[in-house]
Amino acid sequence: xxxxxxALFVKALKxxxxxxxxxxPGGNNTDLLDELYxxxxxxxxxxxxxxxxxxxxxxxxxxxxxxxVCLVTSGPGATxxxxxxxxxxxxxxxxxxxxxxxxxPLIGNDAFQExxxxxxxxxxxxxxxxxxxxxxxxxxxxxxxxxxxxxxKGPVILDIPKDVQTxxxxxxxxxxxxxxxYRPPExxxxxQLKKAFSLLQSAKKPLILSGHGxxxxxxxxxxxxxxxxxxxxxxxxxxxxxxxxxxSPSFVGNAGMHGRYAANMAITHCDVLFSIxxxxxxxxxxxxxxxxxNAKIIHVDVDTASISRNVVVDIPVVADAKTALxxxxxxxKEPEGASLKELDDWRNTIASWEKEHPLSLSVKExxxxxxxxxxxxxxxxxxIVTLDVGQHQMWATQFLPVKRERPVISSGGLxxxxxxxxxxxxAKAACPEKKVLAITGDxxxxxxxxxxxTAVVSGLPVTVIILNNGYLGMVRQMQELFYxxxxxxxSLCDEKGAYVPDFVKWAESYGVPALRVEEExxxxxALCKARESDGPFVIEFMIxxxxxxxxxxxxxxPIDQMILE
Amino acid sequence: MAGKxxxxxxxxxxxxxxxxxxxxxxxxxxxxxxxxxxxxGTTEHPDISRMTISVESDDVTFEQIKKQxxxxxxxxxxxxxxxxxxxxxxxxxxxxxxxGPEEKAEVFRIAETFSVKPVDIxxxxxxxxxxxxxxxxxxxxSILRKSFKHIDVTRGGAVAVEGISTSCR
Ligand SMILES: Cc1ncc(C[n+]2csc(CCOP(=O)(O)OP(=O)(O)O)c2C)c(N)n1
Ligand SMILES: [Mg+2]
Numbered sequence: 001x002x003x004x005x006x007a008l009f010v011k012a013l014k015x016x017x018x019x020x021x022x023x024x025p026g027g028n029n030t031d032l033l034d035e036l037y038x039x040x041x042x043x044x045x046x047x048x049x050x051x052x053x054x055x056x057x058x059x060x061x062x063x064x065x066x067x068x069v070c071l072v073t074s075g076p077g078a079t080x081x082x083x084x085x086x087x088x089x090x091x092x093x094x095x096x097x098x099x100x101x102x103x104x105p106l107i108g109n110d111a112f113q114e115x116x117x118x119x120x121x122x123x124x125x126x127x128x129x130x131x132x133x134x135x136x137x138x139x140x141x142x143x144x145x146x147x148x149x150x151x152x153k154g155p156v157i158l159d160i161p162k163d164v165q166t167x168x169x170x171x172x173x174x175x176x177x178x179x180x181x182y183r184p185p186e187x188x189x190x191x192q193l194k195k196a197f198s199l200l201q202s203a204k205k206p207l208i209l210s211g212h213g214x215x216x217x218x219x220x221x222x223x224x225x226x227x228x229x230x231x232x233x234x235x236x237x238x239x240x241x242x243x244x245x246x247x248s249p250s251f252v253g254n255a256g257m258h259g260r261y262a263a264n265m266a267i268t269h270c271d272v273l274f275s276i277x278x279x280x281x282x283x284x285x286x287x288x289x290x291x292x293x294n295a296k297i298i299h300v301d302v303d304t305a306s307i308s309r310n311v312v313v314d315i316p317v318v319a320d321a322k323t324a325l326x327x328x329x330x331x332x333k334e335p336e337g338a339s340l341k342e343l344d345d346w347r348n349t350i351a352s353w354e355k356e357h358p359l360s361l362s363v364k365e366x367x368x369x370x371x372x373x374x375x376x377x378x379x380x381x382x383x384i385v386t387l388d389v390g391q392h393q394m395w396a397t398q399f400l401p402v403k404r405e406r407p408v409i410s411s412g413g414l415x416x417x418x419x420x421x422x423x424x425x426x427a428k429a430a431c432p433e434k435k436v437l438a439i440t441g442d443x444x445x446x447x448x449x450x451x452x453x454t455a456v457v458s459g460l461p462v463t464v465i466i467l468n469n470g471y472l473g474m475v476r477q478m479q480e481l482f483y484x485x486x487x488x489x490x491s492l493c494d495e496k497g498a499y500v501p502d503f504v505k506w507a508e509s510y511g512v513p514a515l516r517v518e519e520e521x522x523x524x525x526a527l528c529k530a531r532e533s534d535g536p537f538v539i540e541f542m543i544x545x546x547x548x549x550x551x552x553x554x555x556x557x558p559i560d561q562m563i564l565e
Numbered sequence: 566m567a568g569k570x571x572x573x574x575x576x577x578x579x580x581x582x583x584x585x586x587x588x589x590x591x592x593x594x595x596x597x598x599x600x601x602x603x604x605x606g607t608t609e610h611p612d613i614s615r616m617t618i619s620v621e622s623d624d625v626t627f628e629q630i631k632k633q634x635x636x637x638x639x640x641x642x643x644x645x646x647x648x649x650x651x652x653x654x655x656x657x658x659x660x661x662x663x664x665g666p667e668e669k670a671e672v673f674r675i676a677e678t679f680s681v682k683p684v685d686i687x688x689x690x691x692x693x694x695x696x697x698x699x700x701x702x703x704x705x706x707s708i709l710r711k712s713f714k715h716i717d718v719t720r721g722g723a724v725a726v727e728g729i730s731t732s733c734r
Contacts (some may be wrong), residue, residue: 122587123591127639132583147638304636305633
């Protein structure tokens with residue numbers, strides 16, 4: 001029996017096990033939406049802006065490890081997704097994005113709401129294609145899901161012209177796909193890994209740098225087992241935070257621009273750096289020529305192109321983090337004798353660095369962000385946390401331990417303000433039984449606060465924690481430190497110093513309860529109220545306007561030269 | 566550490582699809598790599614294209630370029646032609662204009678030395694057609710530029726195939 005392209009689209013989604021689609025309508029995707037209407041088993045969530053739509057799908061994907069599925073219309077619907085797509089690309093979040101397109105005869109005519117979204121997104125997707133033939137639709141959708149969710153994951157975009165959506169054709173959807181041009185790495189080169197292992201074993205001051213790849217492949221347990229058996233300390237990137245639990249003897253903490261002093265010192269002084277699932281982004285390395293300058297470097301990554309790009313590597317290993325670590329753990333042995341002594345000395349050195357300059361924050365008046373994080377730690381021991389981008393993100397990374405029961409979703413590579421709140425909504429759609437908390441700045445929240453309507457109307461109750469400093473704080477901090485406090489374009493208050501908007505009244509206009517907390521003593525009770533509520537909830541913490549995230553490495557300087565106070 | 570800048574060659578087998586050429590060439594601008602020339606044509610399989618690409622880069626960048634190509638979903642195979650026997654040719658047309666009889670004779674002498682053909686001729690102009698290697702074509706252009714004021718050069722970019730028992734690059 002012949003079916004329409006749109007009917008095939010929905011059939012494909014079902015076969016791929018899709019239960020949720022984030023969709024925004026428009027002239028060129030109404031046929032696809034109409035089929036979704038006829039298939040209520042797939043839930044359709046309507047956001048209030050397509051940028052937020054993509055972040056919601058990202059939150060969903062990160063919470064489930066399944067691709068987030070998006071559907072938008074052509075033209076402005078498609079262009080509004082670009083920031084989110086770039087974000088997903090940077091952080092390897094699997095998404096399948098369907099865009100409506102004008103009918104084939106109109107393509108190239110500057111038709112109403114025609115844009116070449118495939119051309120525009122070419123550098124920020126893993127794969128993108130306009131489906132020009134109805135006969136190819138099934139294969140293309142199969143490819144899209146396959147590519148998005150294998151190897152180094154990422155966003156895939158399929159552009160479907162309106163007349164392909166309506167054209168009748170075969171109803172078959174392939175069970176599997178074979179692509180001659182795309183073969184994600186499987187397994188691991190054992191010889192190469194053996195070399196890496198010997199090097200690690202012979203090291204006097206070994207260090208593991210663990211990134212997002214470890215989290216994405218679900219390799220946290222095996223990483224912990226390996227590091228603890230071999231007695232190797234572990235530092236993490238922001239997205240790798242949580243790979244090793246805070247209580248573990250191997251835990252050191254985050255490295256990089258706002259990392260711990262001890263972590264950055266450990267990188268600078270280690271003799272072998274075993275880096276896994278991270279691409280040596282400049283926020284981690286600081287000035288490249290000084291990065292891990294005393295170390296031989298091993299780099300394990302699924303993505304060949306990430307190896308030896310920023311940092312020249314001594315032993316490259318192309319593999320999924322989990323596959324590599326499982327193999328390594330087979331060989332792992334507890335160190336003894338002289339080598340145990342060396343490792344103990346090394347770990348003591350790191351511990352003394354930590355003692356010298358522990359993470360701290362000094363707040364004289366107003367609500368202390370560190371105390372807010374401690375409150376969250378207590379009141380929300382198990383929940384999903386999403387972060388926006390800015391100082392609050394760094395404080396959360398520093399002071400709120402990541403645990404298995406409390407994963408954190410954050411925009412790392414692109415650093416997209418406006419990510420946190422919609423990502424929380426998406427995570428809630430994925431895990432309705434879990435509490436979901438968005439920790440956001442007052443600036444970033446305003447970038448996608450229209451999504452409160454989505455949270456309310458679609459029944460996706462999340463708790464929003466706003467750390468309000470009245471500034472685009474992260475940039476203000478730079479202006480304070482490097483521009484003699486010339487605060488151009490970073491204050492969010494009016495000329496009388498009053499904050500706009502009033503977030504409490506604003507929330508109430510959505511029927512959402514909100515609290516403003518101005519004193520430390522009220523932190524816990526406010527958080528408890530949010531915990532007890534089963535609807536969306538907003539807490540605005542009034543934090544001091546001019547406090548800084550420390551330590552800090554000035555961009556372009558070596559990571560062991562930190563501004564400490 | 567990065568090695569010195571030099572000319573290098575890559576052949577790519579890609580899916581013959583809309584947008585692949587643009588993705589390949591876009592990589593060069595996106596990552597600030599130096600592209601010298603890029604040619605593309607189909608193979609014995611109508612759904613597979615082959616590209617020949619010449620770049621100017623150091624060792625480290627060149628490794629990156631190959632890896633980037635390898636990780637592109639539409640690329641079937643990446644072949645580094647830099648250090649293997651290959652046969653390489655480039656089509657070139659040179660139109661030499663506003664020349665008198667003496668200069669014409671000079672054009673013929675150059676054509677003979679380089680074994681290139683005059684394919685068109687008028688009262689005061691000649692078109693030469695060359696299918697030499699890219700390097701030989703560079704030399705030809707340099708001599709023509711020295712000898713004549715008014716020349717138009719049209720170059721097609723190099724096409725290369727792996728050699729069997731000999732090499733000509
Ligand atoms: C979309 C976007 N625009 C600009 C920036 C640059 N930027 C990074 S942090 C920041 C300030 C964020 O302010 P706020 O959300 O209030 O958080 P705070 O730093 O005050 O905690 C800005 C402007 C960005 N990361 N993303
Ligand atoms: Mg702020």
